[in-house]
Amino acid sequence: MRPRLPPLAALRAFEAVARLGSVSRAAEELGRTHGAVSKQLQALRVDAGAPLFDKVGTGLQPNAAGRQLAQAVGRAFDDLGQAYAEVVREARAPALRIACSASFAMGWLVPHLPRFSELHPQVRLQLSMTSAREMREDRDADLVILWDRSAHPPEDQARAIRLADAQFGPVAAPGYPLERRDGALRVEQRIVHDHTAGAWALWSRLSGLSLDAPAQISFPHTHLCLQAAVAGMGVAVAERRLANADLAAGRLVAVAGFAPFADGFAAIPHRTRPLSPQAQVFLDWLAAELDGG
Structure with a gap:
């Protein structure tokens, strides 16, 4: 049986904010509104039952739990991106x-x-x-x-x-x-x-x-x-x-x-x-x- 996964729709927003340190920059990269990205972060925080970011100045910085999750999500996204690129390359070759x-x-x-x-x-x-x-x-x-x-x-x-x-x-x-x-x-x-x-x-x-x-x-x-x-x-x-x-x-x-x-x-x-x-x-x-x- 697979372990329980976090809300997958929220992970892209979480990863982008953790990497960029800003909801606005994450929203721009993802082509979403500031409010939509904020709602995704809130949904993930509620599901995890703990905050994942600390507010630093005008931006956000992952806390200890957020850094742990961000590293795992980043690795998973890298692996997924490479595997998908290979599939696309072979399909379009x-x-x-x-x-x-x-x-x-x-x-x-x-x-x-x-x-x-x-x-x-x-x-x-x-x-x-x-x-x-x-x-x-x-x-x-x-x-x-x-x-x-x-x-x-x-x-x-x-x-x-x-x-x-x-x-x-x-x-x-x-x-x-x-x-x-x-x-x-x-x-x-x-x-x-x-x-x-x-x-x-x-x-x-x-x-x-x-x-x-x-x-x-x-x-x-x-x-x-x-x-x-x-x-x-x-x-x-x-x-x-x-x-x-x-x-x-x-x-x-x-x-x-x-x-x-x-x-x-x-x-x-x-x-x-x-x-x-x-x-x-x-x-x-x-x-x-x-x-x-």
Whole structure:
């Protein structure tokens, strides 16, 4: 059970008068009238059952009991003020805005973010989940996380910070009809990402396998490509981390292995804002987390 507290409304008036030695100056600081502050002091004196001030000239001076209470109230106000300032600072601190594909956010980043929050609770993140095309047009994000930066302006590519390797490979539902022979992978239908269609050509060049697919279907997000593959609509090429959950659950199988893409995952910082300490903390964590799978 908490000990009985004094009238809290009167403590601000009491502390100000004890510190300033004057009801008038305390009233001015608090934005109250002289009479209102006097009434608060009187209420506190009645509640305490003893006077807390002695009159000295035209001012007031805490007596022994008043000094004891003033010291305790001053410490409590200092602690409260510091704690509240910290809460306000954190609440008003600008969030670190991260732009990435919706597929990367849902398939990998968000499931890993609780670890980041545990390690760095002071860093506030704001995720902007979008398509690869829209990321190229984003000018507000502090960091853009991506693997394919070939379509970005040269100045953005030059500022890119490499984070980790990326490995891509074809995946399909178990039992999906395909044939691998004479350096070619033959499938009925290829699933293509609308905005990173070059992933198939890059995988083919790196793996040494050509792709023979008479039909093609496309989607704007990787997770839709993967869901189409799970549904047996064709073969998709995807980054290993984004396909891991479906591979582990047996909904997909890797039909020809994964090939490392040289550029790997990278972050493009904002064009004009310098890299903040919070952004560097996030980049260091992201690089280590991606390296761990």
